[in-house]
Amino acid sequence: MTGRRPDWLHPAFRLIEGEDSFVWADLAELPVPAGGVVQADRPSRVLAALAAAEAAGQGVLLARGAADPEGWQPGPGFTVTLESSGTTGTPKRLRHDFARLRGRLRGATEGGARWLLTYDPGAFAGLQVMLTAAAARALLVAVPGGSGGTVAALAQAARRHAVTHVSGTPSFWRAFLMALGDAELPLAAVTLGGEAADQPLLDRLAARFPDARLRHIYASTEAGALFAVADGRAGFPAAWLDDAPDGLALRIVDGVLEVRSPRAASGTADCEGWLSTGDLVERQGDRVLFAGRLDGLVNVGGVKVSAEAVERRLLAVDGVADAMVVAVPSPITGHLLTATIVAAPGLDEATLRAGLRAAAADLPPAARPRALTFADHIPLSAAGKKSRKGPQ
Amino acid sequence: MTDSIFALIAEELGRIAADKGEALPPLTADSRFLDGDLPIDSLDLATLLVVLEQRTGQDPFREGFRQFTTVGELAALYTVPA
Structure with a gap:
């Protein structure tokens, strides 16, 4: 007491x-x-x-x-x-x-x-x-x-x-x-x-x-x-x-918002006191608007999650030939991670779904991929990369 | 009431609940999504909207949020294919 x-x-x-x-x-x-x-x-x-x-x-x-x-x-x-x-x-x-x-x-x-x-x-x-x-x-x-x-x-x-x-x-x-x-x-x-x-x-x-x-x-x-x-x-x-x-002082460097704050935790800023927020911003007229994260993290219901990190987990599951995790916009949670899976030949979907679920089980609920779909290939962008952003 | 959309919502909600090991109570047009009637949370609801878009090709929220509280109100946002 x-x-x-x-x-x-x-x-x-x-x-x-x-x-x-x-x-x-x-x-x-x-x-x-x-x-x-x-x-x-x-x-x-x-x-x-x-x-x-x-x-x-x-x-x-x-x-x-x-x-x-x-x-x-x-x-x-x-x-x-x-x-x-x-x-x-x-x-x-x-x-x-x-x-x-x-x-x-x-x-x-x-x-x-x-x-x-x-x-x-x-x-x-x-x-x-x-x-x-x-x-x-x-x-x-x-x-x-x-x-x-x-x-x-x-x-x-x-x-x-x-x-x-x-x-x-x-x-x-x-x-x-x-x-x-x-x-x-x-x-x-x-x-x-x-x-x-x-x-x-x-x-x-x-x-x-x-x-x-x-x-x-x-x-x-x-x-x-x-x-x-x-x-x-x-x-x-x-x-x-x-x-x-x-x-406060605010500035935009390479599209990223930087701040100088008297309230910053010690040891987090550079020698002139500037701290990168990691938040991408865009100036539109008389407004500065937020446009996502520099590190590719997306916000799912208030939790910052990485589509790439989740995708790496799914790729490690037995029977997964390829996988793509994308963040799609959601009117409820801001974003939601969804996954497209390419199964290895001869694998049945139910077994694979169980393996995929187990691979995400210890992630916070917001980071678990939802609405899993199976496809025979992952579509790539013109640059030959997985198109991470998902449909806008 | 758009019966086929209602049936689709019931089917997919049942699947989402089953994935969590929950059983869905009987669904009516007046079932409310997030006030404790149904064993789903906001992530489940967000999942439902993504799946409905995958299955109907429609995204009623593309132009901004439209208010809905019940299953019937959500069903009414989708147009039934002729």
Whole structure:
């Protein structure tokens, strides 16, 4: 158990987690994680672990089950280590100084706000929502279960607790709008982040929640929350390339957005402070629009996935003569990976499907190829390459 | 109601659910996709739309999103081949 209430947690803050309700006194009763490692699957555990780590003056690791926490060292001073949800290779860990992490929170929440947690409590975005709500006389509503709970459960919780503040990925919002149907929700703030927000979705949200403040936030794990766009239009104003808000500087180098931010994690920028975001951008009139990732990663429901990496896995399956994984645009999840398979002669499709499924079984659901089709060859582009982009 | 599209949606949803080891409850035009009626998530729904495009050659969302909540509303977005 943990003693004193931390100063980043408002005395009137309340957390609802499924059927359980917590105020600070309840959080303080929760067991302190051994070795500074906490399974970051519930906000109650995460908030209690943060308070305990601060009191002990040491680091805490918000583990998301992606890597073995064995051998991780808390280190001196109160730091928070987050695990990325990367789908290629081993997850990255990034250690944040807590004071700097809090410095990145964008503004204080007005008292009385009722937040819905749609993000994983161990993710950067989830931590931001939790700390923003905790700092105010606010209610935080969470649904236990992977990635903030299913959209259906989140929509039910949103209605039941009449949430006023919801922050989520564009893919979350598309599904949430569907799950919500015609239900009334007294939203005051609608926030999008984690993927580029497209204009049709922004228009739908503005029409569905005309009284809400609509913002899309651009952030990266390395650079933190960079800016918020509040004019209801996709991308950001081109004028920001000359004069960016919040002490930022922005420039486009070879089609890639680079930033200089006072809030960047230490050791991530070059000697002049510039950090490549890896995001491709295009200037169109008075706007700069996002146009995908330099590394070829695509966003599937808020998770960055690599079609190439998945394709390599499928190519290694017994009986696969050739395979092509492409990202096709989806009105629900932004993109979706689909696969075309060429079977080796004499192989039956059912056996092959089982092998393909097994090869993708340990990938996050967003990275598993869907809508598998079989073909007798893979069509190549004029340059003799697999045409990766898929139909647009 | 476009019966053949409805049947196609039922068939493909059944397949998607079966791939996850789930059984689909009886489907009606009023079955709602993402509010807990059906054992599917948004990735499954995205998969359904891709498969429907593969099988019908139609992409009703090409010009932007069109609102639908139920199976019947989705079926109505596809035109039945004459």
